[in-house]
Amino acid sequence: MDTTTYPAPQHRTATTTAPPPRGPAATFALHLGAMAVAMLLGMLLLAPVATALADAAGWDQAAAGPEAEALVMAATMTLGMAVWMVHRGHGPRAVGEMTAAMVLPFAMGLAPYWAGLVSAADALVVGHVLMLPAMVGAMLLRRSEYTGGHAHIRARTAWGRAVEAVAHRWPTLLALGLTFDSWLRPGIPPAWTLLLLGAEYLVIGAVRREFHRDRLLAAHIAGFVLYLGLAAVAATTPATVAGPVIAAAWILHIAWDAALHRADRVTWRWYAEACAVIDLVVGVTVLLAL
Template identity: 60%
Template sequence: MNTTPLLDPAVAAGDRSPNRRPSRRLVAHLAQMLVAMLLGMFLLVPVWEAALRSLGWEAAGTGAEGTALAMATTMSIGMGLWMVHQGHRLRDVGEMCLAMYLSLALALVPYWAGVLSADAALAVGHVLMLPAMVAVMLARRTHHEGTTARAVPVSGARKVLDAVAHRWPTLLGLGLTFDSWISPGIPSPWLLVFLGTEYLVIGTLRRQFRRDRVLALHVVGFVVYAGLAVLAATLPPDAAAYVVAAGWLLHVGWDAALHRANRIVWRWYAETCVVIDLVLGLTVLLVVR
């Protein structure tokens, strides 16, 4: 009689899943870092260019080396803040950033030799980043498999980084409105209709509304903002600007209320909107004064 014990399918699945879960976590971690890198570059490159202009330089005049430095720095900031937010050690953050800088530096070598153009060298550098980051992750596999906070020494610098990383929606809002401070303008009055509609639509799609006064308040808000848009569209430009500014600034209170209630929209979305609405409302006032 065969005495070999039968393998329970559930046990077999349980034996295999620990091997698969770390791989999935590594892939998810890599994807998160790539998104954070792109956001960092998208939001901070304009800041970099504005800083150069304030010094009398143009970003285009810094050559491939300056462009590579700007890209590596802005992407490292975005990725580094996200890693700190996820609880990774500063050493892990530094190693990952170093991999990015080295990838771009390595790609500049054939550019200096005259083999590649500047654009081609930067493209090669971005391609090299992916295997370089994967290599670091595999070398420090146990540090990158999880996304929960680890026990790390709490220093003053760490506390500052944690505070900045946890306020990433605020940083996102500031990045999205950076051009408003450099080149302030007056948004279209009809954007006020969007302000009155966005939370009503999101709340409906997320099934956040019940038969209570919250839905009624959002409908009233839509009507009020539609009225402000019509009013601003019919007034003279200077008067219309004050109506537009009032609409954006009043919306800050709406954002803050939803952020506090943690309902209708995501808290990060409400926090980002607080910053965007505040900046746009203030810059409109600066334009008309």
């Protein structure tokens, strides 16, 4: 009788380690590229928010000098990068180091400006030029963090868990940034945008080969027909009727987004989440514009 015993499997609940899918150099480059894209998106999406808040507070950002502009640039890019890093499982130390690598170059650019050696515009250019080498330097200091699989240590504090929860909702943050201007200048989209709403998931599902001549395909065709009809109504009726129809169509589309997000079919979950937020903001701001 075989009496060999085997050790019980170890259940790792505190950390999870993801093996690198590519070589160290390629993994390093992909990390750098992803963070660069995240920081650019942070600047593009959050800079208008900062400008709007400054205008609401009566603060002339342009008259405040390059220090204010450098602060806004550094803060918006750092926030975008930090959200992405937390989403990808990097710990607080790595995020803090990368934050320093993005903020310090702007301080180094302002130093010669304060000394009267360069112009305000050149000071900002210096900050941007030095940022990428500083990021590479921070990554090289912890090469294993960016060239291989790294352990994702779950946050132990309520604040850390809150930061992780926000980071994992990056599609919502992206959608809010893309639609921020709608709150400042609400308007009514053209009627033809309803055709896009009706067709987008039908096209995405077809490209991803999610339809197999089943009820799911029939449901999406019916949805497209419905939005085709709504677009026709909005295009042929007075503005007093077209506006509410367009608003209702955008808000109704949220149910479509939510259903696909829950089912994890047809489209990507992040895309469905972002679309739901965009549909809600557009629908509500259309009502505000009526």
